[in-house]
Amino acid sequence: MTEFQQIERKQITFGGKPVPVAVVHPLDRASKAPSVLKGLVRGMRLTLGYFLRPWKVVTRQYPENRQTLRFPQRYRAMLTMIHDSQGFHRCTACKLCEKACPNGSIRVITQKGLLEGVNKLDQYIWRMDSCLLCNACVQACPFGALKMTHSFENAVYDRRLLVYNLNRYAGPPAKVLAAEPDTAKRRQMMEPRGRFDGPLPLNEGLKPVLAKTQESPVRETSA
Amino acid sequence: MSVTVRTLSELLMPPSVADSPLSTQEYFVNMGPQHPIAHGSLRIVLLLDGETIRKVIPVPGYVHRGIEKMCEHMNYRKIIPLTDRMDYLSALMNNWVVARTVEMAAGIETNARIETIRTIMSELQRLQSHVLWWGVLGMDLGAFTAFLYSFRDREIIGEIFEETIGARLTMNYIQPGGLMYDILPDFVSKVKKLLGYLRPLINEYDALLSGNAILQERLRNIGILDGKDAISLGCTGPVLRASGVPYDLRKVEPYGVYDKVDFDVVIGTKGDCWDRYYVRMEEMRQSIRIVEQLIDNLPAGPYMVTKYNARLKLPKGRYYGQVETARGVLGAFIYSDGDGDAPYRMHFRSPNFNNLWAVTHIAPGWRIADYISIQSSLDLVIPDIDR
Incomplete structure (x- = not known):
């Protein structure tokens, strides 16, 4: 009262x-x-x-306090694929995340591995421009290959720059690579992929100027 | 009262000559779609005689995204992030209504821990929503200070959500079969600290805004909604309770662990804007009371009882579940045809849609400035009206 x-x-x-x-x-x-x-x-x-x-007073001066900004562990912003200290990821290209995504922001392109003989990850394409940040992909992944990181300043002038390739190499998951003792053979299994590799959503012919990546060789892909 | 259904073109007939000694003429004014009190995009066509409102014609549909149709192409887990976008100030309750209906239909038994955490989170969300409403009402009526004070406290509740869930607004936390994450070890102590912080603040709100004579004069005896009319119009939530009808789904049809906690249904006596104001102010105290009772003894158990990737298939049939959001009764109707994991038809009975039509009944006869008070005291969220 x-x-x-x-x-x-x-x-x-x-x-x-x-x-x-x-x-x-x-x-x-x-x-x-x-x-x-x-x-x-x-x-x-x-x-x-x-x-x-x-x-x-509780006002926070945002652009000035950038260095001291701390986010909670679970804060959801940028989807990333976890790469361990050796640079290996855990993705087996099972496409469960693609199925779990509510609006098709994820596309997993696989390729038939020549050395391994099984389907392996070629490109993991994530469209940030349509992502809801709902965490469904992270929840669906049975191998813990994905996580949401805290980078939130993602404004760009070109929408095509919001289409990311999350994996740094095309190849089998860490489990298979770690079992291979020969370094040269292992390197052969890992084909590098750039951040902006992959099909572009708006205009296939124009790659963003920012992405000066190495032209990857022609490969057979299955979408 | 009787309700006649007419089209918009019928309602917008040429204005008639009003029977006033000044031989004034009635005229239409569009309020919105972009108007500060709409808090979104809502067009209100007002038939005015001078400054007096003769008729109110709400025209919703500017934020329509077809969520119900989109649900037909999504499985039951993918529907949850869509419901965040309906009434974004009660996002967790929106999640809960789908989760609850799906669990009822699929026969999933959740444990006491899940239900307790859901209840605590929903009450915090109700608190957050009412705190925001208080500030926005102040802003609508010209007191900008109240808006800043309410946002300060809303952010403090938002930080709890951010730490536990990872998002502040569109949370996607309550899912069929459980929760997205378990609570963190320091959750209990943080919530207790928050409640200790908020309880004196509600008195501060009273000092800042409730005691203000300008606000009181703009709210008292304005927009009186009779209890019987409120029931006929389908109003729910604080709008209905302020008219003196003690209908609260948490008491009438308890879900979660609301049957185990002790709280009062807050009702008003008159049904004017001032009653609606105070019902919400008192509901904040009741929410604090509910959380206080639950936070000390959280039961143990898993936070998710189903596998995330398992297909959720509902048997053929029609299912309806409802929860009490911060604005009233939100119902989810699912018609499952039995094959596939998507609903054949999904419908949401949203509280704001019904509460909106109360303005057609209570606003005529009042001035435009009173209309601001009336719509602000109804606490409408436009994306929930349009879905």
Whole structure:
């Protein structure tokens, strides 16, 4: 109860059941002249109190505090594929994330591995421009190959720059690569992929100027 | 009261001569689609006589995204992020209504931990929504300070969501079969700290805005909605309760763990804007009370009882589930044809749509400035009206 209202607690029957209710009776205070002034003065006193105590202000100066910005661990912003210290990812190209995505922002392109003889990841294409950041892909991945990172300043002038290739190499997952002792053979299995490789959504012919990536050789792809 | 259904062109008939001694003429004014009190895009056609409102014709549809149709092409897990976008201030309750209906239909039994966390999170969301509403009402009526104060506290609740869920607004947290994440170890202590911080602040809100005579004069005895009319119009939530009808789904048809907690249904007596204001103010205190009772003894158990990638297939039939959001009763109707994991038809009974049509009944006779108070006290979220 405050001085502006009276709360009357009682039991009433509604729909054949007793329901505990709190009946609000707002008090008629504004009709009296001293009360009008008192209400205004109290509001002003509160704001003046904050004015005189600037340490209670919670404003954060965003572009200035960039270096000290800390996000919670679970903060969802940029989808990334986890690459371990040796540069291997865990994606087996099972396409569960593609199926879980609510609006088709993920496209997993696989290729038939010549050395391994199984389907392996060629390109993992993620369209940030249509992504909802709903975390469904991360939840669906049975191998923990994906995670959401905290990079949130993603504004670009060209929408095509929001289409990313998440894997740094085309090839089998870390489990297969780690089992291969020969370094030269392992390197042969890993074909490099750039950040902006892959089909572009708006104009296939024009690659963004920013992406000066190595032209990858022609390969057989299956979408 | 009787309701007649007419088309927009019928309603926009040529204005008639009003029977006033000044021989004034009635005229139409478009309020919106872009108007600060719409909080989105909502067109309100007002038939005015001078400054007095004779008729109100709401024209929704500017934020229509076809969510119900889109649901027909998505499986039950993919529907959840879409429901975030309906009433974005009650995103978790929107998640819950789909999760609850799907769980009822598929026969998934959740455990006490899941239901308790869902209840706590929903109450925090209700608190956040009411805090925001309070500030926005102040801003609509010309008190910009209230808006800044409410956003300060809303962000503090938002930080709890951000730490636990990873998002502030479109959370996608409550899913069929459980939750996206378990709570963090320091969740309990943080929520307790938050409640200790917020309880005195609601008194601060009273000092800042409720005691203000200008606000009181703009809200008291304005836009009186009778309890019977509110029921006829299908109003729910604080709008209905302010008219004196103690209909709260959390009491009438308890879900989650609402049957285990002790709280009061807040009702008003008169049904004017001032009652709607105070019902929400008191509901904030009741939400704090609910969370306080639940936060101390969280039951143990897994946070998800189904496998995420398992197909959710509902048997053939029609299913309806409903929850109480911050604005009223949100219902989800699913018609499953039994094959495939997508619904054949999905319908949402959204609280804001029904609450919006209350203005057609209560606004005529009041001035334009009173209309601002009326619509602001109804607390409408436009994307939920249009879906």
